[in-house]
Amino acid sequence: MTDTDDLAARIRQGERRALARAITLVESGRADHRARALDLLDALPPSDDTLRIGLSGTPGVGKSTFIESFGLMLTGMGKRVAVLAVDPSSARSGGSILGDKTRMERLSRDARAFIRPSPSQSELGGVARRTREVAQLCAAAGFDIVLIETVGVGQSETQVAKMTDLFLLLLAPAGGDELQGVKRGIMEIADIILVNKADGELRSQAMRTCADYAGALRLLRKRPQDPNGYPKAITVSALEAAGLEQAWTDIAALAEARRDSGWLARARADQAVHWFEEEVRQALLGRLRREPLKGTMAALADRVARGETPPAVAAQELLSVMLGAGEAPK
Amino acid sequence: MTDTDDLAARIRQGERRALARAITLVESGRADHRARALDLLDALPPSDDTLRIGLSGTPGVGKSTFIESFGLMLTGMGKRVAVLAVDPSSARSGGSILGDKTRMERLSRDARAFIRPSPSQSELGGVARRTREVAQLCAAAGFDIVLIETVGVGQSETQVAKMTDLFLLLLAPAGGDELQGVKRGIMEIADIILVNKADGELRSQAMRTCADYAGALRLLRKRPQDPNGYPKAITVSALEAAGLEQAWTDIAALAEARRDSGWLARARADQAVHWFEEEVRQALLGRLRREPLKGTMAALADRVARGETPPAVAAQELLSVMLGAGEAPK
Numbered sequence: 001m002t003d004t005d006d007l008a009a010r011i012r013q014g015e016r017r018a019l020a021r022a023i024t025l026v027e028s029g030r031a032d033h034r035a036r037a038l039d040l041l042d043a044l045p046p047s048d049d050t051l052r053i054g055l056s057g058t059p060g061v062g063k064s065t066f067i068e069s070f071g072l073m074l075t076g077m078g079k080r081v082a083v084l085a086v087d088p089s090s091a092r093s094g095g096s097i098l099g100d101k102t103r104m105e106r107l108s109r110d111a112r113a114f115i116r117p118s119p120s121q122s123e124l125g126g127v128a129r130r131t132r133e134v135a136q137l138c139a140a141a142g143f144d145i146v147l148i149e150t151v152g153v154g155q156s157e158t159q160v161a162k163m164t165d166l167f168l169l170l171l172a173p174a175g176g177d178e179l180q181g182v183k184r185g186i187m188e189i190a191d192i193i194l195v196n197k198a199d200g201e202l203r204s205q206a207m208r209t210c211a212d213y214a215g216a217l218r219l220l221r222k223r224p225q226d227p228n229g230y231p232k233a234i235t236v237s238a239l240e241a242a243g244l245e246q247a248w249t250d251i252a253a254l255a256e257a258r259r260d261s262g263w264l265a266r267a268r269a270d271q272a273v274h275w276f277e278e279e280v281r282q283a284l285l286g287r288l289r290r291e292p293l294k295g296t297m298a299a300l301a302d303r304v305a306r307g308e309t310p311p312a313v314a315a316q317e318l319l320s321v322m323l324g325a326g327e328a329p330k
Numbered sequence: 331m332t333d334t335d336d337l338a339a340r341i342r343q344g345e346r347r348a349l350a351r352a353i354t355l356v357e358s359g360r361a362d363h364r365a366r367a368l369d370l371l372d373a374l375p376p377s378d379d380t381l382r383i384g385l386s387g388t389p390g391v392g393k394s395t396f397i398e399s400f401g402l403m404l405t406g407m408g409k410r411v412a413v414l415a416v417d418p419s420s421a422r423s424g425g426s427i428l429g430d431k432t433r434m435e436r437l438s439r440d441a442r443a444f445i446r447p448s449p450s451q452s453e454l455g456g457v458a459r460r461t462r463e464v465a466q467l468c469a470a471a472g473f474d475i476v477l478i479e480t481v482g483v484g485q486s487e488t489q490v491a492k493m494t495d496l497f498l499l500l501l502a503p504a505g506g507d508e509l510q511g512v513k514r515g516i517m518e519i520a521d522i523i524l525v526n527k528a529d530g531e532l533r534s535q536a537m538r539t540c541a542d543y544a545g546a547l548r549l550l551r552k553r554p555q556d557p558n559g560y561p562k563a564i565t566v567s568a569l570e571a572a573g574l575e576q577a578w579t580d581i582a583a584l585a586e587a588r589r590d591s592g593w594l595a596r597a598r599a600d601q602a603v604h605w606f607e608e609e610v611r612q613a614l615l616g617r618l619r620r621e622p623l624k625g626t627m628a629a630l631a632d633r634v635a636r637g638e639t640p641p642a643v644a645a646q647e648l649l650s651v652m653l654g655a656g657e658a659p660k
Contacts, residue, residue, distance in 0.1 A: 315609030
């Protein structure tokens, strides 16, 4: 039994230390770690049973409180829940890594829960690709639900939507005028909008906001794969743990319908192909930043800088070196 | 004498039909056209004498009127002026191509002016790369000034700034509160802000807007390569052709200072290297969309879709096929 087989077997048994070690391999920048990570992913094919849920919400909407309340409700139902994050800003700031567990203190101590901060990579694509692999490891380790949260910076929602089965958008109560504040495109992605803070003084405002969004959602094209009533907007109170059961009922019903119609399997297959193409693109660009191409590139760049060779002609020369003589690149 | 040599010679003599034919080759998607375009660009190294000016302004600020007035003033001074555009939206809409000449009717009939609409390509990068090559052809054809305008969609200003010697931002008069309406990043790029419509009823509002922007520019870090007072904001009236001489004086002084200090030559070299790297990236990605790699990719994608191979493992296999056995891609 190889090291990898052993680690894979321990992950399948749900051993947390094995899972943590595997995640470290997946997130590592070292070539030998990467090779082992690929072996491991190959040995742990994605599980059909795990539901992968995307969650977006800007700072201040109570995302941590929601995840803690919602996660505790799910573990209380006997479910095992993993919480991952796609947050490219944490890479830049050196990591909000400490924050992830302290802001969800009770959930992080729950034996049925597993919280993992965002991988620290320099660019969103890298963060997302590694998070998707971490989600696969969590599925192999038997988690029933993998919740992938994002802070909604730039394209991060789109990336998370491409690695999850359904997508939640958490919002705070707001005046009707602010409806446009939601980024364009996010309404197209969201399957269920949760208007949080439906408690105390904000309760009636949350109800109005929810009605506003429900109205806006009705204007969108219905998704043929989904039952009537989706996408939908509901109110919750993470603080008072209210509305969370309804949220779960709505999530589970949507997931079941998508599974039964065969849509979920097709979507997962399409997503896998998307990430394959993305890996190829990134690997190719990575080659250019390493020897021997790095040196060839530098020499050609010198000629380009001196005006001796036009950029497109130099690019053609590099391609010939990289791929051998052949058709001219377009 | 080859066809290419002949065409290059005729371009150097400033023959407009030869220039138009060369531009058609540069903008073509056909492989044989592309090969000829590269030969041609190689035969016509970039001229040091041509000043390349970037211009951005959102619809409604009077950009066409400004270009017409400003262009006619320059041709009136005996200068030859080419006007190019980077407008990725024209590709999608099937081309606002007819528009470019009708909206600058007098300038388009001027023998010293040459107006060329945006190349129609599906993505901004392609539009920008080809526009930069067209600018090189115009320089070889002896144009003193190449003005490259952009509508300010997405990243287009950044792209235009990377192919020009200095950058103008055309604005309309506005209340002080609207100062923030200018996209983040554009203030960093603009060398000279021109507040247009300083005529009739809007005159005093234009003066106030100009003062607001002048104040905002003072808060930015001074660029060490530039004389005192830059970046600057001035008022113009394209309609009354007022302030255009001042604008040209300011542009020429900035260009001269940047040339004398050696900054311009360095910036042009850096820009060329940037476009070289961009060409390499795009050519590599282009390979993946054509045979034989397209077929290999499709076969691997099938395995990925069926869950038999993780995306990253399949990507590694494709890289081996593409580049030969070697180090594992990261």
